[in-house]
Amino acid sequence: MNAKPPRTHLERVLQERRFSITAEVGPAKGPNLDLIRKKSVHCKGYVDAAFITDNQSAVVRMSPVPCAMVLKECGVEPVVQLTCRDRNRMALQSEMLAMVGAGIHNLLCLTGDHQSLGNHPMARGVFDLDSISFIGLARKFADESRFFNGEQFKGAAPLFLGGAANPFAPPLHARVVRLQKKIANGVDFINTQAIFDLPMFDTWLEAIKKEGLHEKVYILAGIVPAKSARALAFMKESISGVFVPDGLITRMEQAKNPEDEAINWAVEMIHELKNREGVAGVHLMPVMWEAAIPEIVTRAGLLPRPESAPQPESVAVR
Amino acid sequence: MGPVARFGYKSLVYFEKLFKQTLFDCRMCGACHLSKNGMVCCMNCPKGLRNGPCGGTGIDGTCEVEGIGECVWHKIYRRSALLHTLARTEKVKPALDWSLQGTSSYLNLWTGRDGSFEGRGMRWKIKSLLGLERSKSTDSTGAAP
Ligand code: SF4
Numbered sequence: 502m503n504a505k506p507p508r509t510h511l512e513r514v515l516q517e518r519r520f521s522i523t524a525e526v527g528p529a530k531g532p533n534l535d536l537i538r539k540k541s542v543h544c545k546g547y548v549d550a551a552f553i554t555d556n557q558s559a560v561v562r563m564s565p566v567p568c569a570m571v572l573k574e575c576g577v578e579p580v581v582q583l584t585c586r587d588r589n590r591m592a593l594q595s596e597m598l599a600m601v602g603a604g605i606h607n608l609l610c611l612t613g614d615h616q617s618l619g620n621h622p623m624a625r626g627v628f629d630l631d632s633i634s635f636i637g638l639a640r641k642f643a644d645e646s647r648f649f650n651g652e653q654f655k656g657a658a659p660l661f662l663g664g665a666a667n668p669f670a671p672p673l674h675a676r677v678v679r680l681q682k683k684i685a686n687g688v689d690f691i692n693t694q695a696i697f698d699l700p701m702f703d704t705w706l707e708a709i710k711k712e713g714l715h716e717k718v719y720i721l722a723g724i725v726p727a728k729s730a731r732a733l734a735f736m737k738e739s740i741s742g743v744f745v746p747d748g749l750i751t752r753m754e755q756a757k758n759p760e761d762e763a764i765n766w767a768v769e770m771i772h773e774l775k776n777r778e779g780v781a782g783v784h785l786m787p788v789m790w791e792a793a794i795p796e797i798v799t800r801a802g803l804l805p806r807p808e809s810a811p812q813p814e815s816v817a818v819r
Numbered sequence: 820m821g822p823v824a825r826f827g828y829k830s831l832v833y834f835e836k837l838f839k840q841t842l843f844d845c846r847m848c849g850a851c852h853l854s855k856n857g858m859v860c861c862m863n864c865p866k867g868l869r870n871g872p873c874g875g876t877g878i879d880g881t882c883e884v885e886g887i888g889e890c891v892w893h894k895i896y897r898r899s900a901l902l903h904t905l906a907r908t909e910k911v912k913p914a915l916d917w918s919l920q921g922t923s924s925y926l927n928l929w930t931g932r933d934g935s936f937e938g939r940g941m942r943w944k945i946k947s948l949l950g951l952e953r954s955k956s957t958d959s960t961g962a963a964p
Pocket residue numbers: 839843844845846847848849850851852853860861862863924
């Protein structure tokens with residue numbers, strides 16, 4: 502995974518083995534691009550890249566590509582997330598053309614939460630592809646400038662490709678196999694589901710390392726700082742694939758200043774994860790609490806962040 | 820297709836549907852993975868995933884969608900372990916060709932329309948096993964159909 506010259510700033514940071522820090526930025530639930538500009542302030546200079554979510558938790562929001570374009574204008578490296586829930590292979594490719602056309606070369610390929618979990622449970626889920634075949638499609642698109650059907654298009658479309666992994670969902674064997682399949686289809690980095698339980702995460706990491714997968718893909722560990730014990734309890738109840746130990750909820754309940762405690766916890770997690778072989782960076786997903794990012798990054802001692810070098814020729818805006 | 824062939828084909832589809840819907844809750848995707856997936860139909864997953872479970876499986880193995888119960892892929896791995904066919908779940912499966920929906924997966928397997936045996940189908944496999952297939956150039960692209 503080191504052979505090629507980096508396609509994006511994020512890839513460069515990871516290639517240089519600088520412990521990367523990234524964050525998630527949710528678009529507005531309304532026709533409001535200024536929200537991205539506001540949120541970019543919490544990211545600029547603090548994170549290596551910000552991920553723009555795609556109808557996260559199956560709730561309708563602004564489409565990710567224009568948001569990523571605004572984020573880029575604001576001087577923050579964007580990563581576009583696209584899900585197979587809302588788009589078939591044709592729509593996914595047209596979004597990919599749009600993002601590459603706008604000079605955005607980081608893509609996170611997801612299956613997406615089921616529509617029944619969101620605010621439009623009556624919607625038809627697309628699920629034309631699964632995330633694994635989406636990654637395969639994107640790899641071919643990026644490396645060979647070909648569409649899914651094999652047709653060639655003009656121009657290069659380099660992409661730094663990501664996928665997701667949930668270290669906590671059973672069976673463990675399936676999780677390892679799925680990661681192997683993603684790697685076989687050409688994924689470059691992996692975002693994990695929010696980690697609350699370190700021993701469980703370690704079990705997964707060991708299984709991954711046994712297969713040597715951590716050397717084939719950059720693993721970005723997910724951290725969700727939650728403002729309050731209530732927010733944590735809510736996540737435990739209603740966000741699929743997240744496992745919150747009761748101990749953490751009690752800790753947050755007993756804290757005098759829960760927000761401060763949440764930041765403390767996130768910093769502790771970062772220190773823990775930083776010491777683990779195979780973890781290439783952390784990915785912060787503060788739910789509606791982007792303002793916490795600078796504080797967490799500062800207290801974790803991860804500043805200053807690597808400067809973004811001028812884009813290499815092959816990736817320069819055409 | 821002539822009327823006789825058409826009748827024959829429709830009967831094949833009818834009986835396939837009857838048989839597999841009763842036993843496996845088949846959705847007639849046209850490219851059957853039952854034998855690769857421990858005889859559990861992956862199209863029963865609410866997302867129709869063909870390569871493994873999504874990230875939403877609960878810690879107890881339940882599906883993130885209400886009313887499904889055990890995650891279909893959790894079941895596939897459980898059954899595959901029982902049948903000692905776990906290795907079959909480990910191969911990357913191509914994206915489904917949705918134009919096959921409603922067609923007979925048995926016939927598609929025979930002709931290779933579902934991409935089986937690099938698109939050459941079971942008939943090629945059987946012929947080659949019997950030594951009837953002359954060794955013509957077989958460098959198939961292996962691409963999805
Ligand atoms: S995999 Fe397709 S053909 Fe096989 S049982 Fe399921 S829906 Fe039917």
